[in-house]
Amino acid sequence: MEPIIEVSNVSKKYCLNLKKSLWYGVQDIATHCLGKTIKSNLRKAEFFALNDVSFKVYPGDCIGLMGGNGAGKSTLLKMINGLILPDKGTIKVTGKVGGLIELGAGFNGLLTGRENIAINAAIIGMTSGEVKAKTQQIIEFADLGHYIDSPVQSYSSGMRIRLGFAIAAHLNPNILLIDEVLAVGDTAFRMRCFERLKQLQKAGTAIVLVSHNPIDLERMCNRSLLLTKGKLELDTDLATGLSTYESLLATSMVNATTTPDAPASFDKIQLKSNSLNTFDALSATLTISTTDPQLPLRVLVNVISPNTGVLGSVTSNANVVLQGQTQYNVTLTLPNLPLQFGGYVLQFWLYGPNLTNYYASSQPIPFKIVGPKTDSFGFGPSHTVYFHNTWTK
Amino acid sequence: MLYSPVSPLKNFPLFVKSLIIDTYKSRHLAWRLFTRDLSAQYRQSIFGYIWAFIPPLVTALTFIYLEHKKIIAPNIAGSYPLYVLTGTLLWQTFIDAITIPLKVMHTNKTLLTKVNVKKEAIILAASGEIAFSLILKLVVFLAIAPFLGLATAPMQLLVPLGLGTLIALGFSISLCLLPLSVLYTDIQRGLTILLNFAFLLAPITYAPSATQSSNILNSLNLSVPVIVSTRDWILGSTTLGPIVPLAIGSMLLFFIGWTIFKVSIPHLISRIGN
Numbered sequence: 001m002e003p004i005i006e007v008s009n010v011s012k013k014y015c016l017n018l019k020k021s022l023w024y025g026v027q028d029i030a031t032h033c034l035g036k037t038i039k040s041n042l043r044k045a046e047f048f049a050l051n052d053v054s055f056k057v058y059p060g061d062c063i064g065l066m067g068g069n070g071a072g073k074s075t076l077l078k079m080i081n082g083l084i085l086p087d088k089g090t091i092k093v094t095g096k097v098g099g100l101i102e103l104g105a106g107f108n109g110l111l112t113g114r115e116n117i118a119i120n121a122a123i124i125g126m127t128s129g130e131v132k133a134k135t136q137q138i139i140e141f142a143d144l145g146h147y148i149d150s151p152v153q154s155y156s157s158g159m160r161i162r163l164g165f166a167i168a169a170h171l172n173p174n175i176l177l178i179d180e181v182l183a184v185g186d187t188a189f190r191m192r193c194f195e196r197l198k199q200l201q202k203a204g205t206a207i208v209l210v211s212h213n214p215i216d217l218e219r220m221c222n223r224s225l226l227l228t229k230g231k232l233e234l235d236t237d238l239a240t241g242l243s244t245y246e247s248l249l250a251t252s253m254v255n256a257t258t259t260p261d262a263p264a265s266f267d268k269i270q271l272k273s274n275s276l277n278t279f280d281a282l283s284a285t286l287t288i289s290t291t292d293p294q295l296p297l298r299v300l301v302n303v304i305s306p307n308t309g310v311l312g313s314v315t316s317n318a319n320v321v322l323q324g325q326t327q328y329n330v331t332l333t334l335p336n337l338p339l340q341f342g343g344y345v346l347q348f349w350l351y352g353p354n355l356t357n358y359y360a361s362s363q364p365i366p367f368k369i370v371g372p373k374t375d376s377f378g379f380g381p382s383h384t385v386y387f388h389n390t391w392t393k
Numbered sequence: 394m395l396y397s398p399v400s401p402l403k404n405f406p407l408f409v410k411s412l413i414i415d416t417y418k419s420r421h422l423a424w425r426l427f428t429r430d431l432s433a434q435y436r437q438s439i440f441g442y443i444w445a446f447i448p449p450l451v452t453a454l455t456f457i458y459l460e461h462k463k464i465i466a467p468n469i470a471g472s473y474p475l476y477v478l479t480g481t482l483l484w485q486t487f488i489d490a491i492t493i494p495l496k497v498m499h500t501n502k503t504l505l506t507k508v509n510v511k512k513e514a515i516i517l518a519a520s521g522e523i524a525f526s527l528i529l530k531l532v533v534f535l536a537i538a539p540f541l542g543l544a545t546a547p548m549q550l551l552v553p554l555g556l557g558t559l560i561a562l563g564f565s566i567s568l569c570l571l572p573l574s575v576l577y578t579d580i581q582r583g584l585t586i587l588l589n590f591a592f593l594l595a596p597i598t599y600a601p602s603a604t605q606s607s608n609i610l611n612s613l614n615l616s617v618p619v620i621v622s623t624r625d626w627i628l629g630s631t632t633l634g635p636i637v638p639l640a641i642g643s644m645l646l647f648f649i650g651w652t653i654f655k656v657s658i659p660h661l662i663s664r665i666g667n
Contacts, residue, residue: 012663022576025664029572029657031400038398082396082509084663091396102507106426110433122425123508 002094004175004206005057005080010089011040012075014049040088049075051230052089059174062207064217064238066245067227068252073210076227077101077177080208095174098124100181103164109153113144113163116152120167134170141192142166162189169196176200178209182216194219194377214307214342215383217242218376239341243275243368246343249306254347254364262359264290264297264350267327271346274367278341278386282334282367286348289327297322297359300349301332304364305342305384338386343368401656412655416513423517430500430518431525445529449485453478456598467599471628475541479627480597482534483620486556488588489526490563494519495574495581502575505658506666512658516568516651523560548626551633554640555623561643562616568650572657576664596621615639 015021024043031038042048050072057063065073078084079091081099106123107116117138121131139148142163144155152160161181182193197220201207211217217224217238224241226234228248234241258265265288272283290297299316314334322328348362374382381387401408435441457474459465469476497519504510574580595617596602611617622634 021664025576025660026573028660029653032402032656032660033400033653035400035402035405037400037403040398078662078666079396082394083506083659084666085396085398085659087398089397093394093396097509099508102503105507106429106501106504108429108433110436111429115429115432119425119429122422123504123510125510128421 001058003056003092004059004061004094005208006090006092007056007076007080008054008090008092010050010053010076010079010086010091011048012050012072012079012084013040013042013046013087014075015043015046017045020045038085038087048230050079050086050227053227053230053232054089055225055232055235057175057206057208059204059206060201061223062201062209062221064221064224064242065208065210065227066217066224066241068249070229071227072230073227074179077179077208077210080175081177093175096125096171097175097177098168098171098173100165100168100176100178103168103181104152104160105164107152107160107164110151112151113142113148113155114139116163117167120164121171124168124171125173126171138166138170141169141196143189158186165193169193169200172200172203173205176205176207178207178211180210180212182209182211182213214242214246215376218341218374218382239370239373240368243341243343243370246306247345247366247368248343250304250343250345251364251366253306253309254304254345256361256363258360259358262350263292263295264288264352264359266348266350266360266362269348269362269365271365271367274365275370276337276367277371278339278369279336282337282346284332284346284365286330286332287327288322288330288350291326293324293326295323296353297328298351298353299330299332300351302347302349303334303339304345304347305339307342308384311339311344311384337369339369340381340384340386341369341371341374342384402652408652408655412513412651415511416517419511419514419517422510423514423521426497426501426514426518427521427525430497430522442529445526446533449478449481449530450533452485453481456481465599469600472542475538475543476624476628477598478534478537478541479624480620482530483556483559483623484592484595484597484616485530486523486527487559487563487616487620489523490560491567491570491584491588493522493526494564494567495571495584497522498571498575502665506662512655516654520564523564527556527560543627544629546626546629546631548629548631548633551626551636552623554636555619555626558636558640558643559616559619559623561647562619562639565643565646565650568647568654571650571654572661575661615642 015024028038053076065076067073079086080093081097081101082093104120106120108119117135118131121134126134142148144159144163147155147159155163165181182190197207207220209217209220221238224234224236224238225232226241226245234244267287267289269284269286276282286299288297288299300313302313303311305311316322316330320330322330343366345364345366347364350359351357352359374380376382438444453474456465456477460467460473467473494516497515501515570580570584591614594611595614597620601621618635619639622636625632625634
């Protein structure tokens with residue numbers, strides 16, 4: 001099968017200094033007007049917002065594009081959309097590109113919803129014939145009742161988005177770019193959106209979805225791209241990509257600290273495996289050293305999810321006594337881990353005998369649960385923790 | 394589509410082809426943008442479309458008043474009101490051709506940065522607005538002018554050519570300035586001052602002096618000979634003037650402006666987007 005998007009060694013420069021950025025803009029325009037090629041070397045105050053990114057997308061793919069703020073996700077979408085040009089490399093796009101990026105772009109507040117449908121549909125690339133044929137479908141999908149004949153400025157932001165989505169979802173593009181727009185609207189409308197997107201995907205539309213919501217990504221995507229600081233870190237299946245991204249997120253939530261002159265510290269913490277399935281046993285070995293063998297030590301561990309924060313803590317004093325040595329090798333086992341698909345981190349804390357004897361907290365230790373797949377459409381268990389369940393009638 | 398850092402002008406025939414195809418494909422969107430802006434522009438207004446021809450009319454009336462009260466003595470053969478009205482109408486057409494595309498670009502700036510629309514729609518929508526504004530002004534002019542002594546003359550057949558040249562000239566100035574005006578607000582501000590200055594300098598409310606050609610500032614303003622010729626045709630002159638080279642030159646300039654505009658858009662988006 002031929003790829004529908006082909007991104008080859010693409011880099012894009014950005015400049016954080018506005019005055020310089022504007023001037024570089026003038027330079028770039030002049031370069032192109034003179035028929036020359038933009039040079040890829042960095043000028044003063046510039047950096048690469050995207051750096052040497054390559055990947056291919058095929059019809060029917062649904063790609064979750066992940067990465068922290070400033071990772072380059074939106075820049076990449078804009079380039080695939082043809083809004084901005086790469087400074088290096090090429091992007092080949094085949095077919096009609098639709099964007100759920102800025103819903104309702106070009107809406108005029110003084111005009112009615114119905115009038116704006118015609119304008120917005122033309123903006124996103126429908127022909128006048130298509131607009132005529134689809135207006136009724138769009139109105140039904142948006143389901144705004146009599147508001148459809150009121151000026152758009154009287155709409156709530158949710159209503160605007162509904163109308164915008166309804167129009168964009170009826171474009172039937174070959175490629176659909178979605179940037180953080182699925183998080184709005186009530187549940188019923190969101191489910192209708194997902195259903196529509198699934199229909200499009202089945203019909204061969206390739207979807208590139210940017211979202212910070214793991215559940216949305218899980219619902220839609222079969223592949224993931226992970227960007228960190230402009231570089232393509234991972235191009236893999238959704239389970240690996242999403243759980244890696246989530247553990248990265250959780251890692252960034254956690255800070256390692258130590259008390260100055262603390263009598264004890266963590267030397268080494270190692271997981272037996274950092275890629276598990278739900279109900280596997282998680283096993284970690286810790287090496288702890290102390291300058292005072294008489295000091296009784298206590299280890300606490302937090303299990304952290306980026307979505308919900310600390311899920312639970314357990315402490316060592318329940319099982320072991322850490323006293324009488326200068327170094328301890330401790331193994332922690334968490335059997336039957338009830339965590340579901342996603343990325344997590346462990347953080348270990350080292351305490352003395354009393355409440356106030358805090359010595360150190362470890363670096364975050366990431367691990368991921370890669371299976372079994374959960375069902376986020378409400379046909380099976382999903383989200384973070386698995387609860388055993390029985391139903392009777 | 395292939396996006397790369399290579400200039401689209403490198404393959405010039407392909408660029409011209411895409412310019413023509415995109416213009417054709419953007420007609421539907423252009424019409425939508427044009428009607429949207431038009432209907433929205435006057436929806437929150439009591440006088441509505443009257444605003445389209447008030448500015449030149451007021452300017453004309455001011456000078457007619459000044460002349461009537463003998464505050465100025467412009468020394469015009471024939472009807473001074475007709476002379477001033479014709480001049481301000483032509484000047485306003487030129488001004489519209491410069492300012493309307495900048496305004497349309499400004500209105501649709503957010504849209505351009507978010508959706509990959511055919512850029513030509515902006516140009517077509519702006520042309521529509523210029524034409525609309527011109528038609529309104531012409532209707533008013535044709536309603537008033539016969540009472541001020543306007544008679545039919547053979548050279549009036551050339552007026553559309555004069556108007557076309559004037560619009561092409563203004564439009565190309567606008568398109569060349571457009572990328573800079575999106576990046577720097579100085580352009581908009583400077584332009585307003587410059588155009589006011591040029592208005593007072595140009596022989597619109599007074600007769601061109603015999604030493605016109607020696608006036609370097611006016612000779613820099615290419616619209617002056619076009620306005621003078623077109624006004625003379627309307628008022629019954631039979632001389633052709635330098636219209637032919639000016640018309641060809643304006644069309645060429647217009648094409649250059651269009652090229653600069655099309656090439657600059659992705660760069661503008663990457664500088665002002667978000």
